[in-house]
Amino acid sequence: MAGFHERLKAARQALGITQEALAEELNVTKASVSAWENDREKPGFRLLSKIRDVLGVSLDDLVCGAETDAAPANDPQRVARNDDEAALLKAYRKLPAKRRQALLNLLG
Template sequence: MAGFPERLKAARTGLGLTQEQLAFELNVTKASISAWENGREGLGFRLLPAIRRVLGVSLDSLICGEGGKTEPAASAPEKLTTRNEAEAELLRAFRRLPARRRKALLEMID
């Protein structure tokens, strides 16, 4: 059974976020994210609301492994392929953006 570190990493990678991007969104260091995901450190309660918001997962799911996702954005990403290098570069650039900027870009496109 997966513990908190594995569930945190799965939620982050499921959104295509790097440790650095998640750290930026939570105003912590990349080293903190790495330590949480590797079980070297625990995370403080004050960050739980922000983690829930950024990753779009319920706290029950993240902490206890119970329940489901709270937002559709946290569901497993659809498997897509790029047609050319320009599309691939666009996707790489999109994934490097912080989560809130990705959301704003998608809203602008709609």
């Protein structure tokens, strides 16, 4: 079973963002993110919800490795229907949290 550090790295890479970009979103140093991903340190409790929001993963999955609240892979609400939707989703997830919210406000 993968540890927290491996799940964190996998979630970050799935979004296609760098350690530096994640660090900027979390207001920490790149060295902190690197230390977490290399299992030298763990993020503080207060950062976990922010990590969850930035990476778009559940805390259960990130911390425990349990996908208890994950939707099935074939859930149409969680799966891009075509390459264009997949590209939009990937671009959206790369945006800083404030820009994602601004885009949602614009579209809403």
